[in-house]
Amino acid sequence: MAERHLEIEQKYDAPAGFALPELDGLAGVASVGEPEVRELHATYFDTPDLRLAANRITLRRRRGGPDAGWHLKMPAGQDGKHEFRAPLGRPLLVPARLSGLVAAHTRGAELRPVATLETRRTVVRLLGADGEALAEVADDLVTGRGREAEPERWREIEVELGTGTPELLKAAGKRLRKAGAKRSKSASKLARLLGDGVAPSEAARQRARARSRITAATSNGKAPAITTGEVVLAYLAEQVESILRFDPGARLGEDDAVHRMRVAVRRTRSVLRSYRPVLDAERTAPLGPELRWVAQALGEVRDLEVLRARFAEAPPFLLDDLERHERAAYRHLNAALRDARYFALLDGLDRLVADPPLAAVAGKKARKELPALVTRAWDRLAGDYASIKTSADPDLARHETRKAAKRARYAAELAVPVLGAAAKRVVKDTKRIQEVLGAHQDAMIAMEHLERAVARARTTADAFAVGVLYGRERAEADKARDLLVTTWSRTLGPSF
Incomplete structure (x- = not known):
């Protein structure tokens, strides 16, 4: 160390x-x-x-x-x-x-x-x-x-x-x-x-240019002159910077570093999907599976971090089990972050910002194009939410809705510098939906872990304690499920 x-x-x-x-x-x-x-x-x-x-x-x-x-x-x-x-x-x-x-x-x-x-x-x-x-x-x-x-x-x-x-x-x-x-x-x-x-790399220079362009335009009240491509690139540049910034902390297991690096990876992947009309899909498509791979390695650690916090009052055998799994997850994560595959992904993200594969929509005014792109992400969320009622597996449908809420949120976050309060409202609405569904998903993951753990209980008292925790998580899942209906009813959707 x-x-x-x-x-x-x-x-x-x-x-x-x-x-x-x-x-x-x-x-x-x-x-x-x-x-x-x-x-x-x-x-x-x-x-x-x-x-x-x-x-x-x-x-x-x-x-x-x-x-x-x-x-x-x-x-x-x-x-x-x-x-x-x-x-x-x-x-x-x-x-x-x-x-x-x-x-x-x-x-x-x-x-x-x-x-x-x-x-x-x-x-x-x-x-x-x-x-x-x-x-x-x-x-x-x-x-x-x-x-x-x-x-x-x-x-x-x-x-x-x-x-x-x-x-x-x-x-x-x-x-x-x-x-x-x-x-x-x-x-x-x-x-x-x-x-x-010593000179910054071309990717670093382009990241700085993208950020400064948006900052200067919005602070001077010239947001209408910004193109859609410039807004998308500025957001992507910010996420690439975040991945690099939180990488060392994630390797060291620092508090919240894995979570924040994972969010940056997910935002990048989400924007590449939500803003496909802006970027040439043929060039960006190979990045999707690689971003997903890194997000999964980070997610393995993050899920165990969340479980450890939720099970603070668990029997010692369960906490020891979690600690062992978390150490293994960190080993897997560090192996991934040493892999040439990860370095190739970083090179690909640098190229994405330094030499962006812009499509025709990228050159159009952001204030005109962004509303439709944000609304499209919202409509997909609304469709996934509606499918919960008819799905053969409602919990899986809720999980898919949660992912759609994240994509809609990130799509709206990107648009805030140009669309202002209207985009902020979409961010707020989607964040509330995401948090409710996140609480449901965390409870479901906890219940699955407890179902496996009860078989390893050595005493009746330990098995009973696991059962108590399971009941608590079931109540949390039911509470989130009911809260989702109320939360959705209070959202108005985009209004640009």
Whole structure:
């Protein structure tokens, strides 16, 4: 397991002759520690085409200082980074736990040394009244060597929060700027060294363009000028970004990461289905089965997470059984996320955004085309709901209706930037239907699990407890079934 913590810091460029100002007197700072000098040597690893650096990710092996070892840093907000650490190990062998966390970016490409940094670091700690380190200020003299460039030297100041507040970070930065330092434009030392050698991928640039186009148009009141293709691509770009963002957390089993990654995968798959007239189906069709495969691997874990929450008061044997199944599900998920099939899917999603297979409808005005597309998704939902009454298997029909509600919801979500309140109402209606049917489906899954589990009960008391849980889940399913009729009666459907 890689050690992890959240790093919050700001970097400043220091000009020649810069003198570190006095840092006492800042809010909460009771004293300033004695300077400590450290000699640091770091080797940075990346793919030959610098995919990590292009995504503001750094992976290094550093010797010297109290935190010697492997460090993987991934963006987490404006000033934050998720940092994962591992022991020094072998010089050229990236720890598997760290390489796995960036696999969605490397996609099988080899990680090799791309730069080295020699840093003479002078550290002072800003201490609180109890001696705790509120922040650490590092004055760095850096010598960097890229793969082919001549050595480059510079000086920079880093302020990293410990137990201090964001206000302390702001106050320290203000004092540094007053002394002549300037906020660094580079996200990391490596980014500064590589400079023009690091550029976002074409897919990343297209994702950024798609988002900014919609944002600019809607904020300026020019939504009528947006084409249907632009709206669809912006939504798809957002989902691809989400898949990449939640991938590491899903691998680690972080709270809610699997769920959110699964939602992004489902939204992508749903939009490719609901907006077929906008995208060339011949080119998008191969993505459907692959998205479904990933969603199933994520769903196996998610279903067990939900069961564990529902069975919090279950007998120990049942909780142990769930934990064992959940560990196995995570192994299956991580195997899927290491598979070349998953990397090929990510490549396909990148191509979808970078070189979209737009059909004729894509060039038409979104305000004119989107109402019909959203309404079509709603009509399919209404048809599935009506089939519940005549179906030979009403529970299966409810499950299909739930999936149709999700597709209608995602179709309407996509249209919100252009259609506004009318689309939001459809989102609200479909979300309510989805949640009611979701409660029904969760109860049905729980009942199926309990039916299997009761055979493994070792005592009468355990079997009785399973029976009590089963009765509770049956009541939840019946309650959701009845609530569905009321919920549907309160929906009006699209009105554009």
